[in-house]
Amino acid sequence: MRTGIIRLAAASALLALPLASATAHDFKVGNLELKHPWSAKAPTVAPVLGGYLVIVNTGTEADRLVGGTTPAAERLELHESSLADGVVRMRPAKQGIEIPAGGAVSLQPGGAHIMLVGPKERPPEGGKFKATLQFEKAGPVEVEFVVQAKAPQPAAPDDHGGHAKP
Template sequence: MRHFFPTFAASVLILAANSALAHDYRAGDIEIGHPWTRATPPMAKVGGGYLELTNTGSVSDRILGGKSPVAGRVEIHNMEMTDGIMKMRPVPEGVEIPVGETVQLAPGGYHLMLLDLKQPIAAGDMVQVTLEFEHAGTIDVELAAGPIGSTATGHGDAASSSHEGHE
């Protein structure tokens, strides 16, 4: 019994560490961290995907888009302010990930756009997405779904919910 508790505690720490790392991925020289999404309203046809991409290699790469079983298609989109109006547009050429840099796909900027949703995304869901890179190829990741209006930390935020379900 004297050895049970230390062994049990060590096992719990190992499992906790593995689950914390479960949301970090690597495709070639691209490290993919913190993939997440927001829950969508019941009739929404679009959702957003967010993550960070770090290029640890010696050649620039580019995220081109992806696919998901919950969406008809997955594209890269960008939101930007033009003449005082927030506009969203597809970015068919993808987003460059320069050598040694980290690129954020986040609300209000570049992000994954899950179009033609086949079902709503519920808080707590793990949304399967296959990301496609120019050089690193493809990789399957899971987007952890927070509540509608959530931020990367999972807390509601008025600024992040201004286009909920649309970015």
């Protein structure tokens, strides 16, 4: 009987590992959930790196991503992109990036994103680097960006990834 209980406990622990690792790359501060921060693998001569993630606001008040810091670059900036006359233009998001109450914002290539200017590190694919993101109301939160070769695939329809705005 005792051996059976030990085996059952061990099996339960092993089954829980994939669940833990699946959510281990999400972060939370206040009413904000920061999902899968990532950065594209960059060439060694790239003067900037991009940072991307989805920010979900489960609260009843809007919040705003206003900046951040990272030891991986000289500075961290928030940028927004727009398409005008067939040309994509990127500019600093001087007012930060609003995360609406009960909504989500997807920071992604070609849209609003985090720009790491003057990279000091260039982790290889699968590597990681830390950053502290600063929110107007929720305050600071330390996150870890994972370096990937390309953008992650869209979430399955039954996943909560569908909450993000394009």
